[in-house]
Amino acid sequence: MTSDIDKKEIESILIIRLSAIGDVIRVLPSLGLLRKRFPMAKISWVVEEAASDILGGMGEIDEIIVFPKKRILRKLGRPWTFFGAVGEFVKFSKELRRSSFDVALDYHGLLKSGLISFFSGAPVRLGFAKGFSKELNHLFNNRKIKLPVPKLSRITRNLLLTEGLTGVDGVPEIHIGTTPEDRKVVDIIEAEYLSGERPRIVVHPSTSPRTPYKRWGAERYAALSDILVSRLKAEVIITFGPGEEDTAREVRDGMKHGATILDRPMRLRELAELYRRSDVYVGGDTGPMHIASFVGTPVVAIFGPTDPIENEPYVKTPFVMIRRPTDCSPCRKKGCTRGDCFEGITPEEVADEVIRLLGGYRKAIAYGI
Known part of the structure; x- marks a missing residue:
């Protein structure tokens, strides 16, 4: 999986896990692994507002990008503002693309995260393979990770996706930071x-x-x-x-x-x-x-x-x-x-x-x- 990825060229990484609080937290070992393997890379994380606070004390993260879910849903809920919702997503995607990410890792595995991954413009996009993701998510990522068994801890599942980029490295020690x-x-x-x-x-x-x-x-x-x-x-x-x-x-x-x-x-x-x-x-x-x-x-x-x-x-x-x-x-x-x-x-x-x-x-x- 990693043989065709030049790790020396990876300078900017996008993590995609939007919600919920517990699910966001369980990506932290993967964050630690990414920071260990790419100490000089810029690491950004796309997350919804409700879970963003827990990431604010993490020194391993260079940038927290809040996905405007509430604004988009409000406009999607009314027929006369539907195209406004599309416009919100297009605006968000354009801002993502300006960062020129080298790699995106989609830990969420749903349609919305797949769209964010695809429109981020990252040439390498890791996600879960068909059968391990939902809502056609696998169509939007070009490096697909198959899991050895259907049922794993969420932490292990996330680490297996990460190791598609970093190689096998075990479970790192990492704790939630505070200010x-x-x-x-x-x-x-x-x-x-x-x-x-x-x-x-x-x-x-x-x-x-x-x-x-x-x-x-x-x-x-x-x-x-x-x-x-x-x-x-x-x-x-x-x-x-x-x-x-x-x-x-x-x-x-x-x-x-x-x-x-x-x-x-x-x-x-x-x-x-x-x-x-x-x-x-x-x-x-x-x-x-x-x-x-x-x-x-x-x-x-x-x-x-x-x-x-x-x-x-x-x-x-x-x-x-x-x-x-x-x-x-x-x-x-x-x-x-x-x-x-x-x-x-x-x-x-x-x-x-x-x-x-x-x-x-x-x-x-x-x-x-």
Whole structure:
């Protein structure tokens, strides 16, 4: 695959992964591999606005290009502005072409990312082969990567695409970067809300409003948090994203003990910094789970209908995935109201895994418990 690519001539690289937050994060090992192999190249990343914040502290990236998805969709939604949407995309494509990219890597594998790759003007465009991408994406890329098996972790899948350019090089160590402003925000939170003298456990009980089927349940998270306070004297912090406030408050209000909950959703890099300073993260298969994993914080991930192979956390960070296999899981059915795959996962079991990741009671003793 790489034999016809003159790597010495690669000076400008375009990464295409537009969304979602967790999927963008899982391209970071590939970013690390590209930067290692091409230390002097300019690396640009096309991403949608919602996920762009998490990339802002990454020194490996030279340029973040925000794809104007919202503007395009608004105009596509009205017949009389349809050609305006086309014009927006043409304008965006012309700006991309001015960068004269040598290589584009399409990690997204959909029609929209294929169009961006094609119209970027990059002479070498790597993407997934037919059967491993969707919406005719394979037609727009001229270096097609076939995967050895259909089901792989997203991180491994992305690395295999990257190795079509770099050659085989393993899984690199890379972490989400934050800025002085992000660290200052968390400094203020620590000074106002947290003691820093007890095990700090982050609980992220919700998911985006579009994925309620991935939620373990506020009542269970409340019971778990109470167990952690009782057994470890833990400092429990409940985090949430936009539209998830009600679930976070439901967890706090259902607890017998106290927990810290902020009065607003944190920005993605602020979450990353808060998680970096915490001892263990507990939550479902969400973007914040991957954020915690990519700042080096041990993760207890509670899986229901989503695939634990495809969605496993970063292997360089300790993690435990808890799930109950059922005949119908993984299914990813958005309308499922049964929740069979969550039945039998108890707060006590999850608490045991948190304690194990903390290093057992030896670390608890270090906190004076």
